[in-house]
Amino acid sequence: MSDLLWWALGVLAAVAAGLWAWRRWHYRSFWFVVGFPIVAITVRATWRKVALGCGLTKKRQRFWFTTVPGLVSSTGVVRVRRKFQRVAVDTKPWMWLPLPTRHGWRVTLHTLEGQIPGDYADVAERLAHSWGVHAVRVSSDKPGRVRLAATMRDPLVKVDELPPSTELLKVTVGRLETGGPWVVDFKTVPHWLNAGATQSGKSNLANALIVGLAPQPVALVGFDLKGGVEFTPYAPRLSALATSRAECGGLLDDLVALMTDRMGVCRMAAARNIWQLPPTMRPVPVVVLVDELAELYLMADKSEKDEIAKTSTALLRVAQLGRAFGIYLFCCGQRIGSDLGPGVTALRAQCSGRICHRVNDPETATMTLGDLDPAALDSARAIPSETPGVAIVASQDGQWYRARSFYVSEAAAEHAARTYAGLAPAWADVMAAQPHELPDSQTA
Numbered sequence: 001m002s003d004l005l006w007w008a009l010g011v012l013a014a015v016a017a018g019l020w021a022w023r024r025w026h027y028r029s030f031w032f033v034v035g036f037p038i039v040a041i042t043v044r045a046t047w048r049k050v051a052l053g054c055g056l057t058k059k060r061q062r063f064w065f066t067t068v069p070g071l072v073s074s075t076g077v078v079r080v081r082r083k084f085q086r087v088a089v090d091t092k093p094w095m096w097l098p099l100p101t102r103h104g105w106r107v108t109l110h111t112l113e114g115q116i117p118g119d120y121a122d123v124a125e126r127l128a129h130s131w132g133v134h135a136v137r138v139s140s141d142k143p144g145r146v147r148l149a150a151t152m153r154d155p156l157v158k159v160d161e162l163p164p165s166t167e168l169l170k171v172t173v174g175r176l177e178t179g180g181p182w183v184v185d186f187k188t189v190p191h192w193l194n195a196g197a198t199q200s201g202k203s204n205l206a207n208a209l210i211v212g213l214a215p216q217p218v219a220l221v222g223f224d225l226k227g228g229v230e231f232t233p234y235a236p237r238l239s240a241l242a243t244s245r246a247e248c249g250g251l252l253d254d255l256v257a258l259m260t261d262r263m264g265v266c267r268m269a270a271a272r273n274i275w276q277l278p279p280t281m282r283p284v285p286v287v288v289l290v291d292e293l294a295e296l297y298l299m300a301d302k303s304e305k306d307e308i309a310k311t312s313t314a315l316l317r318v319a320q321l322g323r324a325f326g327i328y329l330f331c332c333g334q335r336i337g338s339d340l341g342p343g344v345t346a347l348r349a350q351c352s353g354r355i356c357h358r359v360n361d362p363e364t365a366t367m368t369l370g371d372l373d374p375a376a377l378d379s380a381r382a383i384p385s386e387t388p389g390v391a392i393v394a395s396q397d398g399q400w401y402r403a404r405s406f407y408v409s410e411a412a413a414e415h416a417a418r419t420y421a422g423l424a425p426a427w428a429d430v431m432a433a434q435p436h437e438l439p440d441s442q443t444a
Contacts (some may be wrong), residue, residue: 059091310314
């Protein structure tokens with residue numbers, strides 16, 4: 001008997017070791033084969049208790065068949081009276097079968113009367129703790145349906161290397177908390193606002209953009225209000241670089257003039273934007289990288305008021321009209337607050353893409369994300385300093401996500417700038433007069 005017991009213990013130990021090794025070296029297959037079935041059964045089995053504890057149930061009247069004790073006869077036998085009666089029952093939302101994802105699972109729920117997706121979003125943290133998962137995100141793709149997406153472990157602890165870009169004006173800069181790619185697509189979201197304190201990952205994200213855009217046929221323009229120390233190493237790939245407020249003002253005037261010229265070309269060709277122009281007439285796209293945005297708005301004395309107003313107006317015009325004419329903005333700053341003036345608030349309204357790294361003051365987080373979702377604001381304030389590159393991203397799908405950018409060193413960005421220096425068009429060529437007549441193939 002003892003030999004059989006030791007043999008059974010040995011088999012169990014071997015199975016446990018094999019499962020540990022399987023989970024350690026190939027977690028994805030282990031999750032789909034072993035982990036997810038156990039989790040799916042647990043989620044379905046505990047859903048009633050979890051919904052009740054999170055306040056997602058509703059009281060409903062139901063007919064219930066009950067047995068009620070009646071009178072006791074002289075013989076001592078209890079007479080039982082059976083009847084239907086209405087009783088209050090806690091009803092949970094209907095849950096479909098959970099489906100596995102790369103980093104967790106998702107499930108669709110049918111909402112009860114009077115419920116909205118916000119009711120589930122408010123208790124997302126409670127749901128995560130109840131099921132023992134890293135996070136639960138709530139979304140809704142149709143009325144009356146809510147989708148819960150659970151992440152078993154944080155996919156942002158370790159991110160891969162920056163993949164090469166395959167589409168024009170699109171760069172995969174990191175990974176979302178869902179495990180999907182974090183993509184900056186200027187065609188879909190033309191203007192971006194990137195806020196973050198020192199050592200938060202803000203400059204690393206700019207490096208990733210430079211590496212991703214360098215091999216593409218685009219013109220890169222830099223506004224470096226740190227005196228040029230950030231973007232000067234990337235000058236071989238830049239078509240223009242401004243390092244002071246006066247130079248920024250002149251470069252913004254050039255961008256406004258360029259935008260006006262492209263307006264005339266599109267009007268002549270009956271096109272709404274440059275992407276509707278024939279390839280032979282289509283001008284090169286321009287991506288404007290702005291570092292230390294607040295320096296454009298800070299005023300030491302009243303003598304700078306007119307210069308700041310002119311610069312602010314030109315930048316706002318580019319943000320309002322530039323998308324259709326191939327001019328895109330990526331504005332970075334440590335401090336972005338309403339106290340900088342109405343120009344910053346107006347510029348923020350034109351920037352659909354929002355990125356908030358760890359910030360030193362709540363006003364910057366509020367300015368960046370506050371008008372989108374209060375929950376995103378709370379998450380931005382909770383980013384620890386030990387996780388550089390982690391940010392809250394709000395982009396084209398109307399949702400906000402935790403994300404982390406790939407690490408791109410300054411040396412890698414400088415190497416990309418030197419390698420693809422030949423693709424940088426001269427600013428004089430970019431500013432050259434646009435064609436004022438259609439090609440023969442278009443006029444025929």
